[in-house]
Amino acid sequence: MRLMAAAALAALVFADGAVAAERPRCGVPDYLLFGESPLNRVSKVVATQKQLRIAVVGTGSSALAGPDGPPSAYPARLEAVLGQRLPPVEVKVVTLLRTRLTAEDLAKGMDKLVADEKPNLVIWQTGTIDAIRRIDPDAFKGALEDGVERLNRGGADVILMNMQYSPRTETMISMTPYADVMRVVAQHFDTPLFDRLGIMRHWSETGAFDLYAAGRDNVLAHRVHDCIGRAIAALVINAGKLPAVPAAQAGR
Amino acid sequence: MHSPVVTSTGRDLRLDLFRGLALWLIFLDHIPSNVVSWITIRNYGFSDATEIFIFISGYTAAFVYGRAMLERGFVVAGARILKRAWQIYVAHIFLFAIYLAEISYVATSFENPLYAEEMNILDFLKQPDQTIVQALLLKFKPANMDVLPLYIVLLIVFPPVLWLLQRAPTAALAASAAMYVLAWWLNINLAAYQEGVWYFNPFAWQLLFVFGAWCALGGAERLGPALRSAFTTGLALAYIAFAIVIAFTWYIPGFNRLIHLPVWFEDLIYPIDKTNLDVLRFAHFLALAAVTVRFVPQTWPALKSWVLYPAIICGQHSLEIFCLGIFLAFAGHFAMVEVSAAIWMQILISALGIIIMIGTAALIMWYKTVEGRGPTTRPKASNADLAGGEA
Secondary structure, three states: OHHHHHHHHHHHHOOOOOEOOOOHHHOOEHHHHOOOOOOHHHHHHHHHHOEEEEEEEEOHHHOOOOOOHHHHOHHHHHHHHHHHHOOOOEEEEEEEEOOOOOHHHHHHOHHHHHHHHOOOEEEEEOOHHHHHHOOOHHHHHHHHHHHHHHHHHOOOEEEEEOOOOOHHHOOOOOOHHHHHHHHHHHHHHOOOEEOHHHHHHHHHHHOOOOOOOOOOOHHHHHHHHHHHHHHHHHHHHHHOOOOOOOHHHHOO | OOOOOOOOOOOOHHHHHHHHHHHHHHHHHHOOOOHHHHHOHHHHOOOOHHHHHHHHHHHHHHHHHHHHHHHHOHHHHHHHHHHHHHHHHHHHHHHHHHHHHHHHHHHHHOOOHHHOOHHHHHHHHHOHHHHHHHHHOOOOOOOOOOHHHHHHHHHHOHHHHHHHHHHOHHHHHHHHHHHHHHHHHHOOOOEOOOOOEOOOOHHHHHHHHHHHHHHHHHHHHHHHHHHHOHHHHHHHHHHHHHHHHHHHHHHOOOHHHHHOOOHHHHHHHOOOOOOOOOHHHHHHHHHHHHHHHHHOOOOOHHHHOOOOHHHHHHHHOHHHHHHHHHHHHHHHHHHHHHOOOOHHHHHHHHHHHHHHHHHHHHHHHHHHHHOOOOOOOOOOOOOHHHHOOOO
C-alpha cells in the first residue's frame, strides 16, 4: 500500500509522468517501469543487424497452463508486441521454463544457455521459489550476481524480473527481502529491473485487475500476462533506445 | 544493583508505553498491503518496531529476573527464565496451528491459474511428518513468525548471561558485541528448515537484547549524562534525519534522482540486512532511543494520563498481546481477501485490531486483579508481572 501513497505523490511530483504502457487498463507509471540502466547490446544488435533474440528464463509464473497457455503467456505476448512496434526488426523470443528452481539453480545453467541460444537479451524471472523456500537472502544475492555475470560475459544484456504480486498469499510468502536484493543487484550491475511486483500491485490498487480473485479465471491470467508482455516491450524499447512505432499505432 | 530509570514503585512506564506502541506497529506491519502501515516507523528510517520490542524485552527480563537472581539465586531465577521460554514456545506453537489452518484453507479454496507457482508454498502440507516436527524444533518457521523463536532462544541462554551481567556488566556487553561481530564476520546463524537460515539471526540480534539488559542493570545510569548531552542529541537527530532522507528515496519515485546517491554509497549501505541486524539499523534504534530518553522523561505526566493508558496496558502484557497481534494480522488479511481490500476496510481492520488488543489487555489485567496476582495487589512481587508481561 505504500506504493499507493507513492503513486499519489508521484502524480503530484510528475504530473506529466505519462503512462508508458499501452492500454489504459494496464497503464504503468513511468517511474515504476523505466530506469536509467541501458541495454547497450540490444541497441547495437538492433541497429546493426535488425534482429533481436530474447531468452526468457524463469519459473512457473512465466507460463500459463492449458492448451492456449503458451501463446497467451507474457513471453509470447512480448514477442508479438515487439514485432508490431519494431517492424523492420526480426524479433525472436524463446522461453526456457525451469519450474521450481531457485536462483542458484538457474544461475548455474546460464553459461549453457548463452552458448545454446545466443540471446542478445535475457529476461531472468526469479525470486518466487527463493521466497517460498526462504533461502538466505545473502545466498540469493550471490546467485543473482553469479548469474548476471555469466550472462554478461556470454554477451547478453539482462533484465531482472521479480515476483508476481499475489495478495492472497501475502501473509505466507515474504517477498520484500528478495525484491530488495534484486533491486540492489540490478543497480549494482546497472541492468534494468522489471518490477513485476510493484507493477502488479499498482494494477491491483488502481482497480485494473482484481488480483484477489480466487476462481479458475483464465481470462484474468491471460489479460495480466498480456499487460506484462506489453510493459516489458516498453521497457526493452526504452532501455535499448530503440526506434519504435508508438504503442497506440502498433496496437491491434 | 539499582537502576535510575526505575521509580520507587518499580515501574518505568515508558518501557510499557513503547513496548505497547511497538506491539501495535508490529500488528500493523504484519497486515500486508495495509495503508495504515504507512504510519509505522519502518517507513521513516532503517529500524522498525522489532528492535524496540527486543530491546525492551531484554531490559525487562534483566530487571525482573535480575532481582530474582539476587534474592533467590541462580537456580531459581534460571528456572523462572526457562519457564518463561516454555510459555513463549507454547504460544509460538499455538500461532503455528493458526497458520496451518489459514494455509490449509487457502490450499483448498484458491485456484487462480495466475498464481499456480505461488501455490508451491503449500508443498510442506504434503510432508506433515517432516514439517510439523521441524516446526516443533523451531527450524520451520512460516513468514511473519520469526520473532518468538528468536525470543525463546535468547531466553534459554539468558541465565548465564544475566549472571555475568550482574558481576561484570562491561565484560558481558563486550562479549555480546564480540559475538555480533563474529556472526557478521564468520556468517554464523542457525539453520532453518528446509534450507536457509533464521530470519532473525540470534547471534546478531542478541546484541540488542543484551544491551537492553545491560541498560536495566545500571548501564543506563552510566550512560545517562552522555546520553542526555546536547552533542548526543544533535548527532542522533542528524542520523534520524539522514535515515528519513534515505527512506524517502525508496518510496518517493524520482526523489532519488533528485538526491542522486552516488553508486559507491549505495553499494556501501545496501542491502540493509535485517537478518543480521545491520549496523545501520542498530544505530538507528540507538538514535531513536537517545532522542526518546532525552525528550520523554520518566516523570512525564502524560504517562499517567488516560490517553497513553491503552498502549501502556498492552505493553504490560506483551506476550499475550504480541501473539494476539499476529493472529489478528492473519485474520485481518483474511477479511481483506474474503470481504474487501478497499482502503476503508484496511483502516477499519487496523483500528478494530488495536481496539481488540487493548480490550484483551484490559481483560487480562482484570483477571490478574481478581485472582490477586496483579501489580496493584502485590506491588513487591518479584515475578514477572512487574515488568510488564513478564519479560
